[in-house]
Amino acid sequence: MTNYADIDFEEITDLTNLQPDEIKCLKVCFDLFDTAKQEFLSGDDLGEIMRAMGFRPTEEELKELLLEIDEDGSGEIEFGEFCQLCATFLVEDPDMETMKRELKDAFRIYDKEGLGYITTETLRGLIGELLAPLTEEELEGILEELDEDGSGSMDFDEFCEMMMTKQE
Numbered sequence: 001m002t003n004y005a006d007i008d009f010e011e012i013t014d015l016t017n018l019q020p021d022e023i024k025c026l027k028v029c030f031d032l033f034d035t036a037k038q039e040f041l042s043g044d045d046l047g048e049i050m051r052a053m054g055f056r057p058t059e060e061e062l063k064e065l066l067l068e069i070d071e072d073g074s075g076e077i078e079f080g081e082f083c084q085l086c087a088t089f090l091v092e093d094p095d096m097e098t099m100k101r102e103l104k105d106a107f108r109i110y111d112k113e114g115l116g117y118i119t120t121e122t123l124r125g126l127i128g129e130l131l132a133p134l135t136e137e138e139l140e141g142i143l144e145e146l147d148e149d150g151s152g153s154m155d156f157d158e159f160c161e162m163m164m165t166k167q168e
Contacts, residue, residue: 002024002027002028002031004024004027007023007027007079008080009023011080012080012083015080015083015084015087016083016084016087017087018083018086018087018090022090023083026079026082026083026086027079029053029086030079030082033045033049033052039078039079040074040076040077040078040079041076041077041082042075042076042077043066043070043075043076043077044075046062046065046066046077046085047059047062050062050085050089053086055086055089057089065085065088069081069084069085100160103156103159103160103163104156106159106163107156107159110122110123110126116155116156117151117153117154117155117156118153118154118159119152119153120143120147120152120153120154123143123146123147123154124139124143127139127142127143127146146158146162
């Protein structure tokens with residue numbers, strides 16, 4: 001059972017903009033990694049911990065973060081410092097370059113012949129799968145909307161636009 005009694009939620013929220021439920025979630029993670037129950041994590045384990053939580057910092061980012069976060073230079077990361085660290089990754093939207101790269105990888109999966117576009121038929125299968133169940137009319141409506149120029153295919157730019165548009 002995780003104990004939240006000694007956490008100053010207000011102070012952490014002021015420092016990180018994290019909400020109390022996010023802080024509680026991080027406390028559970030922190031406790032899982034703090035196997036020796038010493039109330040701090042070793043700076044040496046930082047990379048492993050961040051990766052286990054789904055973040056992918058480079059070694060360079062890790063060094064910079066540790067210098068920034070470990071204010072007392074102890075090499076130990078207390079819970080408050082851990083929250084600050086995670087907050088930098090939780091709030092950072094992936095930069096445009098990273099998103100474009102990931103979208104290009106996704107596009108390549110569907111552009112099997114490497115022609116630079118996805119056919120409407122491929123798109124029909126993809127959307128039918130992702131948004132099932134759809135009626136034939138709904139599917140047609142979506143495809144018409146996506147294929148703005150009526151070419152019967154979707155190029156990479158149209159694909160990016162589709163993937164980056166927030167659904168209402």
